[in-house]
Amino acid sequence: MDHYWKHQWETTNPDTAWGKIYNARFGLKWQADFADQRGKLKEASEWAIPGDTKVGRSYLQRMRQHFIDREYCAAGYWDSEKDTNGRLSDNPAGDDSRKAFVELFGLTYLPAKGGTGDHPQPSNPAPVPTPQQPEVQQPPQPADPVQALLQAIHEGAWAERRVSVRPRPPSWM
Known part of the structure; x- marks a missing residue:
């Protein structure tokens, strides 16, 4: 899913x-x-704030916290002026928002290519807590490659059966 904060649709606040x-x-x-109810991963394929906004910090903070709280697996910032102006990397009008983005997310977008604004130094974002996964004991692999392949196919089929017993959403979803 993609989403963009555009002043003309929402507000400048x-x-x-x-x-x-x-x-x-x-x-x-x-x-x-929707994703949680179906056991699916969450991703924001594209998202952006207005590249020239000077008041983006609180929005960026909320977005980062949402990604953490809802355990998104990926998110891609739209650092472009094509179709919608989300460019923060070299838009001097959005210096305040660019600095906030770097502080909150690190330099995970294209580095600044120009512009006259004060470009912040690279930083490391605050670490995101990762859930502790129990250590899984792997069964010993057979020495025979054919047996190893058959075992992998069997384990894959078993995993698919476990997944397929979950209720499936209607086909339109």
Whole structure:
């Protein structure tokens, strides 16, 4: 799913914009709930704030916390002016938001290519807590490659059977 804070659709107020995007009929909350109910991973394939906004910090903070709280596996920031202006990397008008982005997410987007703004130094974002996974004992692999392949196929089929017993959503989902 992709989503963009655009002043012409939501508002120039980052808190109001966040509420609208988060609580929209098919917004961020809906997306995360939908995925969680079906045991699916969550990803924001593209997201952006207005590249020239000077008040993006609170929106960026909320987005980062949402990604952490709802355990997104991936998110890609739209650092471009094509189709929607989300460019933070070299837009001097958005210096405040760019600095906030780097502080919150690190330099996970294209480095600045120009512009006259003060480009922040690379930083490491605060670590995201990772859930502790129990250590899984792997069965010993047979010495015969054919037996190893058959064992892998059997284990894969068993895993597929375990997955297929979950209720499946209707085909339109």
